[in-house]
Amino acid sequence: MSERKIVIFDTTLRDGEQSPGASMNITEKLEVAQMLTSLGVDVIEAGFPIASPGDFEAVKKIAEVVKGSSVCGLARCKDQDIEAAWEAVKNAERPRIHTFLATSPIHREFKLHMTKEQVLENTDHFVRKAVALCPDVEFSAEDASRTEIDFLCEVVKVAIRAGAKTVNIPDTVGYAMPAQFAEYIRALKTRVPNIEDAIISVHCHNDLGMATANSLAAVAAGAGQIECTINGLGERAGNCALEEVAMALKTRHDIFNATTGIVTRKLVPASCLVSGITGLDVPRNKAIVGRNAFAHESGIHQDGMLKNSMTYEIMRPEDVGFQKTDLVLGKHSGRAALNDKAATLGYTLNQEQLNQLFEEFKVLADRKKEIYDADIRTLIQNILVQKVTNVSWTLESYSSTTGTGKKPVTSIRLRRGDFVVETESETSTGDGPVDGIFLAISKLTGLELTCREFRIHSISVGHDAQGKVDVAVCFNDREYRGQGVSTDCIEASILAFLDAVNRITE
């Protein structure tokens, strides 16, 4: 059989954004979408347009701006959903509507209150409606892996007859096992008479840790599209991780005889961008993109690596975007070295962004002697998602004093907006300097905040390493995340709280 090209459908901006705490603003979504295109993703599911005006706007903007990938909007089998999805994606180079309806007995009985016949009728009706609007329609049988196989075959046949070009078989609750899931795909291939008129897609959740295994088993059984997310983000335990399936297909080409369009050396930058934006850290031992994925600790392994790296490495770190050397830059490094570093880290910056990077690099180099890849990445990511509007709060200055047995005193001056100088200062005590700044910021911004999470870690090595602070605050029963980076931990904490505040007020 000749080599197949597997369609990579990324749903970081839709299912991924449904991860608790992973919500992104429109600028961030746009940045992620641009990155997904440059990564070589075939289809970007940009959101669920009917869900909120913000979701609609984000999908619309991505559809207008992104070139090179299909842009898809999700819709239930409902008139208003399908119309909103079409309105949002219609200006894309290659628009797609993705409509879905649950098919399993438990969903039919308790959620939809529909008979099998009604599910078939709705599938036919709403796929036709979507096809009348959009040339590329995908249909998903939600909870397919818990659906009677005979009925699933019927639904898939009806969806294809109505014009769906892709039929998606989700393992919505992460219940399937690889051999059984592959059997479902083989059954569809052999029992659905018009199956060759559509691509079979799979969308696997990771509740039992099987998302990648199930997706790959489905590909081996004939599926032609994988739905996945960067870092495996997604509802509950997440979705199939894009980086895992891309590297599995590449590394075990001998088994799958299939390729993807993924530019694998951009996987680590993509992972860093998404974790930087969402504040959801990548576990150190995460396959492919975790910090330890290529680290060798035991003496025996290190010895083997020195003799021949293939003794303990099945992939080369540089193939997924890790750098061989963490080349240190400093105060005297020039623009060319910095440009080169940005490119080798996988970022494509325009002239204006490069100029800004150089300015900020110089400021940082004055504060710390050696600048590592992680520092450069952080600078670039801040530039990429920077958004200062006239409702943004920014830090003018602060001072904080504390000590053993002393009451910490904090004063902060904030500015709101680009031009309107509305600085105020506040002196606040707390049970420590971080509590002090939190109280001061709540007071200055007038927002009643509760701090849910505060984490600090260094982003590179050395006593002068930059500190990164991740916070989660609660306002009006909603959680907002924020991040801040600085060589000064108190300043990083202020920046993180302000980042969260700006997400509330934007």
Ligand code: KIV
């Ligand atoms: O998990 C799921 O079933 C989904 C569908 C909407 C495709 O996310």
Ligand code: ZN
């Ligand atoms: Zn899902």
